Amino acid sequence: MSQITNKEAEQMQPKLHPISLYLKIWGLLFVLSTMSYLVDFFEVQGILRWTLILLFMSLKAGLIITIFMHVRWERLALKLVLFLPPLAIVVFISLMAIEGDYTFVNRLLSFISV
Amino acid sequence: MSTDDKQKKVAAPIATDNWQGAVSDWGADKQVFNMPWGKLMMWLFLLSDTFVFSVFLIGYMNVRMSSMDSWPLTSEVFALTIAGYHIPLVLIAIMTFILITSSGTMAMAVNFAYRGDSRKTVLFMTATALLGASFLGMQAFEWAKLIIEEGVRPWGNPMGSAQFGATFFMITGFHGLHVTAGVIFLLVIARRVASGHYEGKGYHIVEITGLYWHFVDLVWVFIFALFYLW
Numbered sequence: 001m002s003q004i005t006n007k008e009a010e011q012m013q014p015k016l017h018p019i020s021l022y023l024k025i026w027g028l029l030f031v032l033s034t035m036s037y038l039v040d041f042f043e044v045q046g047i048l049r050w051t052l053i054l055l056f057m058s059l060k061a062g063l064i065i066t067i068f069m070h071v072r073w074e075r076l077a078l079k080l081v082l083f084l085p086p087l088a089i090v091v092f093i094s095l096m097a098i099e100g101d102y103t104f105v106n107r108l109l110s111f112i113s114v
Numbered sequence: 115m116s117t118d119d120k121q122k123k124v125a126a127p128i129a130t131d132n133w134q135g136a137v138s139d140w141g142a143d144k145q146v147f148n149m150p151w152g153k154l155m156m157w158l159f160l161l162s163d164t165f166v167f168s169v170f171l172i173g174y175m176n177v178r179m180s181s182m183d184s185w186p187l188t189s190e191v192f193a194l195t196i197a198g199y200h201i202p203l204v205l206i207a208i209m210t211f212i213l214i215t216s217s218g219t220m221a222m223a224v225n226f227a228y229r230g231d232s233r234k235t236v237l238f239m240t241a242t243a244l245l246g247a248s249f250l251g252m253q254a255f256e257w258a259k260l261i262i263e264e265g266v267r268p269w270g271n272p273m274g275s276a277q278f279g280a281t282f283f284m285i286t287g288f289h290g291l292h293v294t295a296g297v298i299f300l301l302v303i304a305r306r307v308a309s310g311h312y313e314g315k316g317y318h319i320v321e322i323t324g325l326y327w328h329f330v331d332l333v334w335v336f337i338f339a340l341f342y343l344w
Contacts, residue, residue: 016228026218033214033338037207040189040343050344057339061332068221068328070321075131077139078147078157085161089168096172100179107182 025067032060156322160329163292167333170285171340177277186273188342191264192256206342209252210334216245217331220300220324227320232307235320239304242327246297253290257283282341289337292330299323 036056039049066072071079129135129142139146147154178185189202196204223238260266260282268283270276303323306312312319 017225019222019225022218022221022225025221026214029214029217030211033207033210036339036343037203037210040203043189053339053343057335060335064217064328064332064335068217068331069325075139075148076133076136078149078154080136082157082161086164086168089165089172092168093172093175096176097179100176103176103180104182107180111182 021067025063029060029063032056032063036060150316150318153318153322153325156325160325163329163333167285167288167336170281170288171336174281174285174341177281178275181275181277183275185275186271186278188344191260191266191273192342203342205252205256206338209249209256210338212245212249212252213331213334216242216249217328219245220327224321224324227307227317230317232310232313232317235317236304236308239300239307239320239323243297243300243304246293246300246327246330250290250293250297253286253293257286285337285341289330289333292333296327296330299326 033056036053039052039056044052071082129138139148192204192206193200193202194204195201219238220242223235223242226234226238265272266279266282268280271279300323303319307317307320
């Protein structure tokens, strides 16, 4: 494998997007942040609260990754490197949720005298 | 076929971007990733950093789920009274908006860098660094208020579950450390752009710095949702 020459590096430059694209995404992120703040402000509770929080979080994260970090315009080879390993995190989250629940139940059984 | 097309075919036979393209990227006798090595290394670093922050947040989920005491109400803990009005979580909301704005200015800095406009690049990078610094200032204020006024310690606090302090200082502290490093990184690179260091070399470094900065913003999105709002 040879080093990348300047000319090749030039070809790797991403397609230039108009500044307005970034302003639009910025605006969207502002709106989404405001909405997630309002979830707290109006004291939405229960399942609806968690759903809304996760929804706004995913949308914001998606916009930042795809547009600001330009992943949308990267090749599949890189996307696979970025998105396959985090699947292990999803597994880890479920394992630790089960574990946390188990610890809680055991604390209830052991430390609360009936 | 025009001569232009012919030249393209000889110079860089880049496969189409689908599964077969990915196989050919990996399988052909060539560099796998079509990008400068610095950018790839930044992506790999960010991937590993994703795991670090995920483990912090998973640890937080685990202790919060298994805690016998009630978790302190973040909405109230982080409330401020401004001009007589009691506003919940207001400082955190402002910090969120500041970080998002800094991400916007960074994206524009990258764009101007590739346009070859080094003056505007420096301007927007400096703006990004300043916004990052103001974020840090607010975080310092928030920590001071929590430690001095509310009496939150890593081993306990008056509001509820003892693990609140430990996870809060760990997660926001580590994020703040990343912002600090980012501000320094931005200023160093902005200085070098201003001095013409990258003329002729290309401005990939601005995009690489940008990736790091956007990642810091990305982590904050998760901390804001999972720690402050949950």
